[in-house]
Amino acid sequence: MLLAIFALVLLMNLSLSIHRVKIFSITDSKEHQIDLEANSFGQSVMEEIFYSINRYNELDASYAHLSDVTNSGSRVEYTTFFGDTLYATVGLSGEKLLVHDMDGRQVTVRVYHKSDHNEYVMRVEYQSALNPIW
């Protein structure tokens, strides 16, 4: 009788292990997918900002308000092909001396994903320099 109970417990334990392995595997793949999508989304936002260089004096008006990931009006949103939502914020520094002795502004793009615990977790951060080229 004891042996039978032991076997049953072992069987349940093994069954749970199988499910855990499968769940970890799926979660791992999904996280990888989100990382890559966040990477592409961050680059896309940065590319749009590069276009704005021809309106260098209007950078604040275009992007300064995109600084709060928790506020839907202060972030850029993108829904991936698989239905996950990513959020991007844009940070602009003041005028300062950048690399190669050029004056300009430093721009930081951060991409977040909302975790299961409703926390915004940063997945990607890009930094670049903007110079008035005209």
Next chain:
Amino acid sequence: MSTLLDIVSAVVIAGIIFLLIMNIHATMLESNVENRMMQDLQGMADVTISFIQEEIKRLTEFEEITDSTIRFKNTNNDVITFERVDNALRSYRIFPDNSTLVERFDNVYLRMLRFETVSLPGAPHALLRIRVLCEIENTVDQSATIIAHAQRDVFLRNFYLPRKN
């Protein structure tokens, strides 16, 4: 008699446990294979986008753009075409001296390749949106396929910004 029954039942239970352990190993291996396939395919979609992006950055003039093909002139005056042929990505490059270079990338498992211009305020074709969908047969579960998707916008800096003469 009861001793015999105990021995037989112990052997049967040991056999069941052995089978279960083997089953777990098989499931873990299958999960690993599936996981690896998904990550590889996602990486493949991302690399395909990056590869096209690097060429698109040097675009100076559109020659033809459909939703699945793009032909353009770059800063070296090469005419470059990207298109999907079956499940492969094909790039076709014509140099200014009319010599050509054709490259075919078969291992990207392309299911879809999309090009779309994106307009921004005051700029009709400021960005080019590239979308890639890769699909591969799932070797673990034959009834399903594994899909990966990547999308990226590229600022057409050489098309848009004034060129120094």
